[in-house]
Amino acid sequence: MPWDMNDYPDSMKNLEGPIKKKAIDIANRLTEEGYAEGRAIPIAISQAEKWAGAEQPPQHLIPHSDGWAIKEEHAKKASFVFSTKEEALKKAKSIASNQETQLIIHRQDGSIERQENYA
Incomplete structure (x- = not known):
């Protein structure tokens, strides 16, 4: 079942709004690609935090x-x-x-x- 801003992994609860949303989007994509949840979640959090620190290209x-x-x-x-x-x-x-x-x-x-x- 895909995660959303109302239902997401506990490890994302302390992320700020836009970072949490990005982490959820990434985690959903990773699980759709076949990653196990236990692997997808930390990867998604790490990538979302990197995303937050970088200016996004158009x-x-x-x-x-x-x-x-x-x-x-x-x-x-x-x-x-x-x-x-x-x-x-x-x-x-x-x-x-x-x-x-x-x-x-x-x-x-x-x-x-x-x-x-x-x-």
Whole structure:
């Protein structure tokens, strides 16, 4: 069962709000990938704490051969791919908001349509 801000491992109870949310997101992803909970939780906490101490790079909403993709700046591959721009935009806004970073939205031709700041 995925964790959320109301139901999460006891070891995350003393984390601050955004760090706790990030740790929960990471732990959920790790368990989805097959990590055991006992291994996923400390990894997630460590990565969330590192994330909190670093400025987050912008997220880009870009055209993709399968529709639209969300890609962190300088990443080699997309984090998520959606069939429609609307679906991708909804998720991209959520990610940028959670990471308190900038979202750069591109047009179909790759040019920049607009930028939204969530910092």
